[in-house]
Structure formats: C-alpha cells, structure tokens
Amino acid sequence: MIQVENLHFAYRRKEPVLQEITFGVSQGEIFGILGPSGAGKSTLMKILIGLLPRYGGTAMVMGQHCDSLKASFFSRVGVDFEVPSLFERFTARENLEFFRSLYSRPCFQVDDMLHQLGLTQHADQKVSSFSKGMKTRLNFARAVVNNPDLIFLDEPTEGLDPTSAAAMKNIILGLKGQGKTIVMTTHNMQDATDLCDRVAFLSAGRIAALDTPRRLVMKTGAAHLTYTYVDNGVEQTRTTPLNRTAEDNVLSFLLKANRITSIHTDEPDLSKVFTQVTGGRLEP
Numbered sequence: 001m002i003q004v005e006n007l008h009f010a011y012r013r014k015e016p017v018l019q020e021i022t023f024g025v026s027q028g029e030i031f032g033i034l035g036p037s038g039a040g041k042s043t044l045m046k047i048l049i050g051l052l053p054r055y056g057g058t059a060m061v062m063g064q065h066c067d068s069l070k071a072s073f074f075s076r077v078g079v080d081f082e083v084p085s086l087f088e089r090f091t092a093r094e095n096l097e098f099f100r101s102l103y104s105r106p107c108f109q110v111d112d113m114l115h116q117l118g119l120t121q122h123a124d125q126k127v128s129s130f131s132k133g134m135k136t137r138l139n140f141a142r143a144v145v146n147n148p149d150l151i152f153l154d155e156p157t158e159g160l161d162p163t164s165a166a167a168m169k170n171i172i173l174g175l176k177g178q179g180k181t182i183v184m185t186t187h188n189m190q191d192a193t194d195l196c197d198r199v200a201f202l203s204a205g206r207i208a209a210l211d212t213p214r215r216l217v218m219k220t221g222a223a224h225l226t227y228t229y230v231d232n233g234v235e236q237t238r239t240t241p242l243n244r245t246a247e248d249n250v251l252s253f254l255l256k257a258n259r260i261t262s263i264h265t266d267e268p269d270l271s272k273v274f275t276q277v278t279g280g281r282l283e284p
C-alpha cells in the first residue's frame with residue numbers, strides 16, 4: 001500500500017525535517033509512527049496524503065506518487081488529523097450525511113457509525129454544543145465514512161476518556177479485520193502496543209527503530225525482578241534478571257526464610273524503547 005524510499009523533506013528555507021526515511025506498509029497492516037513532539041510524524045503523514053508535494057526521494061501510496069495524487073486516491077482514503085474539520089452549525093448526523101454525499105462509492109451507514117462511537121443520543125445535536133471528546137469521535141467517523149481502504153489517524157485516542165478510547169481502539173481493530181490498512185501516530189505507548197503490527201520510531205526526522213512492538217521491547221533487554229527485604233532493621237532492595245533468578249542465592253535464601261517484604265517484575269515496554277530512542281529528551 002505504501003512504499004517510501006530515502007524520503008527527505010524541509011519546510012521552506014528551514015532545516016530538514018525528515019531525512020533518509022525508508023519503509024513500506026502492507027495491506028491490512030496497522031503501522032504506527034511514534035516519536036517525540038516535533039519529530040516529524042505529522043509532516044510524514046501530510047506527505048503521504050499529498051499535502052506536501054515538494055519532497056525528495058520516493059513516496060508512493062496505492063501505486064501513485066504522493067506529489068501527484070489523483071482523485072481516485074482520495075476517494076479510497078480516510079484522514080483524521082488533530083484539528084477537527086466539522087461544520088459546527090450542523091448536527092452530527094448532518095455532518096456525516098454531508099461528507100457521505102461527497103463520495104460515489106458505497107459508504108458506511110451513518111446510524112451504524114454514530115452507534116459504534118456512542119453518539120446515537122447526540123445525533124441530532126449541533127456540533128457546536130459537543131464536548132472535545134465527542135468532536136474527536138465524530139471527526140473519526142467523518143474520516144472513515146467513505147469506507148476507505150487506507151486510513152491515516154493522527155493521535156486517534158488523544159483527549160478521550162478510557163471507555164471511549166477503548167471503544168475507538170475496538171473500532172480501529174474492526175477496520176483492520178475488514179482488511180483496511182491503517183497508518184497512525186500516537187504518544188500513547190499502550191495504544192501502540194495494543195494496535196500496531198509494526199511501529200517506526202521517528203527521532204529528529206529519522207527512523208531510529210522499526211519493528212513489531214514485541215521485538216522492539218525484547219531488544220531493550222530482559223525483564224527484571226526487584227525484591228525488598230529487611231536486614232538489621234534497614235530495608236534493602238535487590239534486582240535480578242528474570243532469566244537468572246535461580247542463580248540469585250540471596251533471593252533463594254530469603255524466599256526459604258519467608259523474609260521477602262515485596263517483590264515485582266519490571267516488564268520492558270514500548271515506553272522504555274521510546275526513552276532509549278530519544279535519549280529521554282523532549283526536544284528532538
């Protein structure tokens with residue numbers, strides 16, 4: 001669905017924002033673009049939907065070059081960017097009916113979408129009276145109402161309460177189940193782990209790592225076990241790799257003597273990869 005090779009990009013008379021970007025996305029895959037604020041995630045998505053045609057290198061989506069996308073491309077694509085693009089004076093239903101009317105292909109049913117996103121009760125309410133989370137959900141519905149083959153989501157769960165975020169994630173997985181290809185950015189490492197088949201970490205405009213969440217996590221090193229015990233009235237803490245616990249004689253002794261006061265495993269997760277890739281910096 002997507003082939004990017006040695007992609008470079010700079011905004012007018014500025015330093016490069018993206019450099020040597022190479023990756024591909026297959027049909028039916030959920031591909032995550034992760035990275036700190038300002039890393040170039042939204043810029044990369046904008047190139048892929050044809051908004052920034054002055055790039056270097058190759059960027060192709062569904063067989064078309066991203067600097068000259070045709071109308072046939074846009075009818076098959078759904079885009080949900082950070083900024084809601086809804087008509088405030090229309091109701092939720094009117095908004096979806098309007099965007100649906102722009103397409104000649106078979107679209108999703110408006111009532112189904114409103115129901116899936118928990119907006120049925122607010123269907124006939126003007127969008128101007130919607131809360132932020134309600135607008136986020138309706139904007140998502142707007143983005144996918146045309147039953148697109150390829151979907152771009154910029155921070156799909158940002159600003160949603162946990163129930164709405166879980167519902168949104170289920171809908172995204174449902175779309176994947178229908179064979180849709182999804183490219184998404186997120187700052188939420190749990191969402192990335194739950195949703196994405198593969199993720200690319202962007203750092204200062206370059207891909208610093210690209211793999212399945214599981215393999216990236218494994219590369220950060222083994223899980224650890226941390227335990228505490230009291231020795232001469234002073235609490236002590238020790239850590240041992242989870243795959244070497246049998247060799248930890250102190251641990252064996254304390255376990256047999258019932259002297260462990262707390263014990264927990266420290267599972268590596270994508271947040272650790274994020275910190276390693278970015279060196280813990282917030283600025284690229």
Ligand SMILES: Nc1ncnc2c1ncn2[C@@H]1O[C@H](COP(=O)(O)OP(=O)(O)OP(=O)(O)O)[C@@H](O)[C@H]1O
Binds near residue numbers: 011014038043
């Ligand atoms: N229209 C623009 N003109 C000039 N520079 C821009 C423009 N848009 C973004 N930039 C710059 O490009 C860099 C990458 O921005 P981008 O919006 O792609 O980051 P991001 O990874 O999406 O960040 P965030 O997580 O905050 O959304 C930043 O340094 C930003 O200042």
Ligand SMILES: [Mg+2]
Binds near residue numbers: 041
């Ligand atoms: Mg962004």
